[in-house]
Amino acid sequence: MWKWLHPYANPEVSYHFTGRLLPWFSALAAILLSVGLVWALLFAPADYQQGDSFRIFYIHVPAASLSMGIYFGMAIAALCSLVWQLKLADASAAAMAPVGAVFTAIALLTGSAWGKPMWGTWWIWDARLTSELILLFLYLGVIALHSAFEDKNLAGKAAGILTLVGSINLPIIKYSVEWWNTLHQGSTVSKLGKPSMSLEMLWPFLFCFLGFAMLVAVIVCYRFRNEILARNSIRPWVRDLVSAQANHK
Amino acid sequence: MQFNSFSEFINMGGYGFYVWLSFGVSALLLIILFFSSKAGHQKVINNIAKQKQREDKLREARELRKQQANSAQNNTEHATN
Numbered sequence: 001m002w003k004w005l006h007p008y009a010n011p012e013v014s015y016h017f018t019g020r021l022l023p024w025f026s027a028l029a030a031i032l033l034s035v036g037l038v039w040a041l042l043f044a045p046a047d048y049q050q051g052d053s054f055r056i057f058y059i060h061v062p063a064a065s066l067s068m069g070i071y072f073g074m075a076i077a078a079l080c081s082l083v084w085q086l087k088l089a090d091a092s093a094a095a096m097a098p099v100g101a102v103f104t105a106i107a108l109l110t111g112s113a114w115g116k117p118m119w120g121t122w123w124i125w126d127a128r129l130t131s132e133l134i135l136l137f138l139y140l141g142v143i144a145l146h147s148a149f150e151d152k153n154l155a156g157k158a159a160g161i162l163t164l165v166g167s168i169n170l171p172i173i174k175y176s177v178e179w180w181n182t183l184h185q186g187s188t189v190s191k192l193g194k195p196s197m198s199l200e201m202l203w204p205f206l207f208c209f210l211g212f213a214m215l216v217a218v219i220v221c222y223r224f225r226n227e228i229l230a231r232n233s234i235r236p237w238v239r240d241l242v243s244a245q246a247n248h249k
Numbered sequence: 250m251q252f253n254s255f256s257e258f259i260n261m262g263g264y265g266f267y268v269w270l271s272f273g274v275s276a277l278l279l280i281i282l283f284f285s286s287k288a289g290h291q292k293v294i295n296n297i298a299k300q301k302q303r304e305d306k307l308r309e310a311r312e313l314r315k316q317q318a319n320s321a322q323n324n325t326e327h328a329t330n
Contacts, residue, residue, distance in 0.1 A: 222290065225290065226290055
């Protein structure tokens, strides 16, 4: 396996490999999201209690679970970078942080806009909402640390340690609805075995979820490639690429 | 199709404001993130190009100075001869 994985630790190979993946990810994201969102907004049945406000679910839940998924990915990258000093792992963690922050913000904002009509309040300091807000602050801290040092290795180390310490927050978010009394409802989709949701509502959710996941892949690829170029700016292959693509003013 | 008319669709069973607020804010944030990430490529390329220009200029200046120093040395040698 190491023999197979080894070439991908080379920045130039990774740069071109992600470049080849991008059009596929983009096409999948566009197709899945347009089908999923049209289905969610127009064809999925309204909830018998929540009416049409339930359609917020199709953004809120994918955004919330991706905000945790991206953090999980970032934590694995941070671990690889701290233990094996993989520079590319650092670059990928730096690429994921802003994307995760935006998805966390979306989860919080859509949750707020859903909470107002359903619970009667925009915000409540309960376990699920507060721990998700802490996730946003963790992301912002990681982004700040990545840009706080001129030396990218040092920045990666500092951000990586924060990422790993902060990963304790992930199980807290996940189980907050079971451990504490809260207004937030429990999980409906990811229950092992059978989800407590009708298939008419579940299918558009799967399209939306995979579509958003592909969108994450697309944006992370773009940012990862930018990080690789910025961190390898003195390498000859980057120099060649730059002289081919630079805008000469 | 769950809605009979366009205005019914916009109204979202009375929850229109909250539904469209959620979808609007999410779309706005994702569009900004997507295009800023995409535009980051040209930005990095231009930064490296600038850095390269600066290095080239420094190298030229260094070589020029070396040449001048050499010719000055030659001149003084000629003068003493």
